[in-house]
Amino acid sequence: MNELIKTFKQSNGSIAVDGRDLHNFLEVKERYNDWFKDMQKYGFTENVDFISFTGKRVKPQGGRPQVNHALTLDMAKELSMIQRTKKGKQARQYFISMEKQAQLPQSPAERLQLVMQVTNDQTQRIEKIDSRVTDLEDNQFLAxxxxxxxxxxxxxxxxxxxxxxxxxxxxxxxxxxxxxxxxxxxxxxxxxxxxxxxxxxxxxxxxxxxxxxxxxxxxxxxxxxx
Incomplete structure (x- = not known):
């Protein structure tokens, strides 16, 4: 999947979204810091929905480094939806696709485990169906x-x-x-x-x-x- 918006894996394996990159993709005219402050009013909580961190770049005139945020996928989807723009809709669909992709088995061992699980589930369903059919047959009156x-x-x-x-x-x-x-x-x-x-x-x-x-x-x- 082509990366529309910068994301990265956190230490716990979850996917985080770069706040400033999302801001740029959404083509928000408001400055990032002001925009993010406004978005926090929708009930997002630091260290739950996002983590603040300092970027490597500094302002052109020097001074403090830029503050950025690592957003959870859920928060990124909500922020995209709140914008009510085509770009917001595109970003939200992109994050949904990322979630689905993350749930797919990546390694050969994971794929094999999935195949075995599917096969086992199918076997159990067939056994249940066979059991129900047998019960129906056994409970019919004699011909x-x-x-x-x-x-x-x-x-x-x-x-x-x-x-x-x-x-x-x-x-x-x-x-x-x-x-x-x-x-x-x-x-x-x-x-x-x-x-x-x-x-x-x-x-x-x-x-x-x-x-x-x-x-x-x-x-x-x-x-x-x-």
Whole structure:
């Protein structure tokens, strides 16, 4: 960026603007000392918004060295805006561009760090999106085909148990088996009825049904109902 107005870096790394150079660029007709005194009335504070220092040049007739000021970028922008001139607008835009430029990574290490940070941020956003999509998918109610599949799996598991007993079971006994397996499904999924099953429950219910055996209480009740 071409330097329109003299600036310099301070010991803390911040950018300061040469007060007299800004005064010249703005083409202010008033003497610098008088102009700067007037500008201080806008609430600028020494050692906060500006620092006074003595320039190397002296007056043509000799005497005291010129007093100059190192201005913060914020103060320089405000002074430029206060002038309400094209030059003031140009200076303000220049300082804004300088701020943006200063925020960009300068060294290869800083640029690499920025790339890594951007990549990490993108990865986190993608993971959050994936998590939300997964939550939405898991919370959808089972499709009719999946619901029918689990219903058939439950019936098949109960029939396999009955066949393994080598004795026929009456309707009351069968009803207790269905109550047992359906009660387990409700317990592991936290639902009230099977129609409330969601996509996220499908695999858990399938595994449960595949490994199901009646509880001791249900087996005892079946014997009583024989």
């Amino acid at each position: 009719p085909g999946e619901y029918n599949y689990l219903s058939k799996a439950i019936s098949k598991t109960i029939n396999n148990f009955i066949n393994a007993q080598q004795t026929g079971l009456n309707m009351k006994q069968r009803r207790e088996l269905y109550k047992d397996i359906n009660g387990g499904v409700k317990k592991i999924t936290g639902i009230q009825t099977r129609s409330q099953l969601r996509e996220g429950d499908f695999q858990n219910v399938q595994d449960y049904v595949s490994n199901w055996v009646p509880s001791t209480a249900t087996l005892a009740l079946i014997k009583q109902l024989a």
